Amino acid sequence: MSEGPPDPTRRQFFRRFAGDVLTSAAQVVGAVGSLRDASAVEAASLLRDAPGAPEAPAGTPAAYPTVVPNRSWAAAPEGRPAPDDADAPRGFRTPFRFESDEVLLVIDQRKLPDALVVVPVRGAPDAAAAIRDMVVRGAPAIGQVAAIGIALSGRLARLARPYARRAILDGAADALIAARPTAVNLAWAVDRVMARYAEIGKLADDGEAIAAAMMAEAMLIVAEAIEDHGRLAEAGLALLPSPADRPIQVLTHCNTGPLACGQYGTALGIVQAAHHAERPIHVWVDETRPYLQGARLTAWELEQAGVPHTLIPDMAAGPVLRRGPVDAVLVGADRIAANGDTANKLGTYTLAVLAARHGVPLYVCAPLSSVDLATPDGAGIPIEERPADEVTTVRGTRISHAGVAVHNPSFDVTPAELIAGIVTDEGVLLAPFGPALLEAFERRAARRAASLAPADGA
Secondary structure, eight states: OOOOOOOOGGGGGGGOOHHOOOOHHHHHHHHHHHHHHHHHHHHHHHHHHSSSSOOOOSSSSSOOOSSSOEEEEEEEOOTSSSOTTTOOOOOOSSSEEEESOEEEEEEEETTTTTTTEEEEEEHHHHHHHHHHHHHOOOOOHHHHHHHHHHHHHHHHTTSHHHHHHHHHHHHHHHHHHHHHHSSSHHHHHHHHHHHHHHHOOHHHHEEHHHHHHHHHHHHHHHHHHHHHHHHHHHHHHSSOOSEEEEEEEEEEOOOOOOHSSSSOOOOHHHHHHHTTTTEEEEEEEEOOOOTIIIIIIIIHHHHHHHHHHHOOOOGEEEEEEEOOOOOOEEEEEEEEESSEEEEEEHHHHHHHHHHHHHHHEEEEOGGGGGGHHHHHHHGSSSOBOOTTHHEETTTTTEEOOOOOOOOOOEEEEEGGOOOOOEEETEEESSSSSHHHHHHHHHHHHHHHHHHOOOOOOO
């Protein structure tokens, strides 16, 4: 599984790891305006960098097409066969970008890997629909899109009377939070933007100031995520061994890359860090039934990056772990309870039991924004039940008889005792996770406060 000479085209997707990380909250605050403008430029640049991709149109980035056809795969990394579909899409790095101050474009992840299509989000109702219908998914990305969605509603309501504005925004916030109940980032992000609204005054007359403050808070959430995910990836990289005679071998479940997280990714962000450091790595990718996030999304992201990977049925994880070598299992999290119990995509608990049986460490990789200290343990985490047709059909083809009873929980809960460590933006946390999580929150608060403190002599 050795790789050939470094190929600069491999980094067209996972690139500029160290240089992109914002290193202080002061930089984050200063970057709020530029992040909005740069997101469309970044998306167009990545598409333009893809071999065979067309040049982005001259003028504003907003002119870039919302459906991108005819991606060329001719320059696949040496030794890797070109996919059968020569029109398969390439290039996006994040699940969303701004078209203008009023419109967020969100990649429709239901269409991947066959087509790169974006859906416009103009306010909280659009954001709630995109989240509920799985246009955008992944706890961190859901939180960021929700934050921007409620901020866009603030912009739309800026000329309304204060009482009407309050009714609009309170209703929009409730609808967003209800869109998907398990991922804690969703409610956390919406509550944070609404708290900023409340600080100004829910019945204040200046709708323009309210809208600006809400959008600034939403963009701060996005900017902090860039920093947090970069720190997480660096911490996780230090966990990986350096085998002398073979690549690092990791196994992952569901999708935890930029599509799910908005920036580098969580579990897949660690893979990104290893790839950036030119450490040979191979990823075993669970297909992740029934929604196939691993097969459709994780494998696609790894292909974009040029990271060697092998797609496996979920039930093949046991034999792969038994045969070895697998150095680590890396998974994300939709909600981590105060004791470390973790809700993640269905199948994670099974994978954790298998990893424990075969002596392979399983690491949960998530920013502290995915931690819910108000929920004592996993028993208190709500588990979303998804539609039956996600199980009875595969990409539009029915595989079971009509009317069959279906149980389709989207998530399961992995007990803390099966988790070797929780990789966060404040380092790798070890059991007992309760005290470790509290200390991590304290460190993050102190770090961010220090970054905002004026320099000596200022």
